[in-house]
Amino acid sequence: MPDADTRAPAPAAGARTTESPAPAGTAPAAGPAAKGRVPAAGTAAGTAAGTAAAKAAVTAExxxxxxxxxxxxxxxxxxxxxxxxxxxxYATQGLLPAISAEFSATPARASLTVSLTTGALAAALLPVSTLSEKYGRLQVMTASVFGAALVGLAIPFSPDLTTLVVLRALQGVALAGLPASAMAYLAEEVSPRALAGAVGLYVAGNSLGGMTSRLAAGWIAQWTNWRVALGVLGAASLLCAVTFLLLAPKARHFTPSPINPAALLRTVRGHLGNPLLLRLYLLGMLFMSVFGSVYTVLAYRLTEAPFHLAEGVIGSIFLVYLVGTFTSAVSGRLTARIGRRGSLYTGIATVTAGLLLTLADSLTAVLLGLVLITGGFFTGHVVASGSVSGTAASGRAQASALYMTAYYVGNSVGGTVGAGAYHSAGWNGTTAVALLAMAAAAATTGYATWRARGGRRAGANRGAEP
Incomplete structure (x- = not known):
């Protein structure tokens, strides 16, 4: 894990450093393999340093x-x-009504099978990312996918809801290894010229898995039951894990670094003391709380009057998730045109309009509302997450991990609170909670706009002074 107090220039997003902080009064290290002072040009040490730099350049190629x-x-x-x-x-998200029925559980209790999974994942992100710095990206990712898949095969045999929730939480801890390590592995092993495309294909796998999980679970449960559906998903994930193990090339550019809890704590404290980063974390959490709330409770609403949809049909509705793929692709152009805060306002307004549409007892209105909620969510998420690396002056990996932690915490809180509101006041209650979250996001963005305008005015006044 990069030290927060290194005096070397901040690395590019996704890059990792292993050098120690340069002592006060010395020049920073010349490269990842160098430590201490930079040897003077013309000396034997300087020649050696130049050779090492040339070798590093060849390695990069x-x-x-x-x-x-x-x-x-x-x-x-x-x-x-x-x-x-x-x-x-999200394997259980579309199956919550069936799980509630079997265990006589309220929506809030059944939703813990989703909320505690993402909550445990969030809590494990930083510790697991630290382990990957010492033991290797591939090792952590392999343990992650196999561990999660094996737990997935045990989950269908849960005798009660408590066991199911505990196993899902353990699965969340295991799952943290992939998002904590995958981006670092790609940044280290793939040429910088091809990195953007490689990351895009990795994210495509994430999207495919999330959509397929909801779609397949719904149809399999309709034909059989929720236990068989989860068993099939567990078996499919195990096949994916075996594919990963057989195909993943050995890491050639990873250099282990010792675990340094003090340096990690300094880095985290520095990020949490940055007001702009805190606002970005809050925005990610608020957007995800709405998304998690709506998609967690959606199946309950659509199985009841006036819709009475079957599980397979409800699973198919999750195809709306594909809207996020398109929205993510155009968000960059939107931000370039109207700015970061303009894009955030657009995302907030779009989600809010979608929430209001879902209040109607019309399947067409609900589907259109889901399209708007999904598009608005991805707009806000892309802008907030993309701004984190640019905002953090150092420790960008930790800054991104903290954002993902807030993101998954938002999903956990939103899913549980939204389900509780649905149990108490129906869909109107869930919508009210989501609208409050969007109001908080609007207030956060408005505060940032006010601060930015105040800073510009102060700068103009200073410039006018003699």
Whole structure:
């Protein structure tokens, strides 16, 4: 884990450093392999340093490039691992009415099978990312996907809701290894020229897994029951894990670094003391709380009057999730045109309009509302998450991990609170909770706008002074 107090220039997003902080009064290290002072040019040490730098440049050129067998294997391996992970994260989301019926559980209690999974994942992200710095990205990812898949095979045999919830929480801890390590593995092993495409394919695997999980679970449960549905997803994730193990190329550019809890704590404290980062974390949490709330409770609403939809049909409605793929692709252009805060306002307004539409007892209105909620959520999420690395001056990996922690905490809280509101006041209650979250997001963005305008005015006044 990069030290927070290193005096070297901040690395690019996704890069990792292993050097120790340079002592006060010395020049920073010349490269990842150098430590201490930079040798003067013309000395033997300086020649050695130049040779090391040249070797580092050659090594960078030897990283994986599109068209090579190793690159294809790496991408397919990460695609399989991403699919396995997100097959499991939301596996019970579309099955909550059936789980409630079998265990005579309220929506709030049944929703813990989703909320505690994402909550445990969030809590494990930082510790697991630290383990990957010492033991290796591939080792952590392999343990993650296999551990989560094996727990997934045990889950269908849960005798009661408590056992089911505990196993799902353990699964969340296991699942943390992939998001904590995958981006770092790609940044280290793939050529910078091909990194954006590689990350895009990895994210595509995440999306495919998340959508397939909801779609397949609904139809399989309709034909059989929820236990068989979860068993099939567990078996599919195990096949993906085996694919990952067989295909993933050996890491050639990973350098282990010791676990340094004090440095990690300094980095985290520094990020949590940054007001702009805190606002971005809050926005990610608020957007995800609405998304988690709506999609967790949706199945309950659509199985009841006036809709009475079957589980398979409800699972098919999760195809709306594909709207997020399109929205994510155009969010960058939208931000370039109207700015970061303009895009956030657009996302907030879109989600709010979608929530109001879902209040109607019309399936068409509900579906259109879900399209708007999904599109608005991804707009806000892409802007907030993309701003984190640019805001953090150092420790970008930890800054991103903290954002993902807030993101999954938002899902956990939103799902549980939204389900509780539904149990107490129906869909109107869930919508009211979600609208409050969007009001808080609007207030947070409005405060940022006010601060920015105040800063510009202060700068103009200083410039006018003699």
């Amino acid at each position: 030897e990283r994986l490039l599109p068209g090579t067998s190793a690159y294809r294997r790496a991408i397919l391996a990460l695609f399989a691992a991403g699919t396995a992970t997100f097959l499991l994260v």
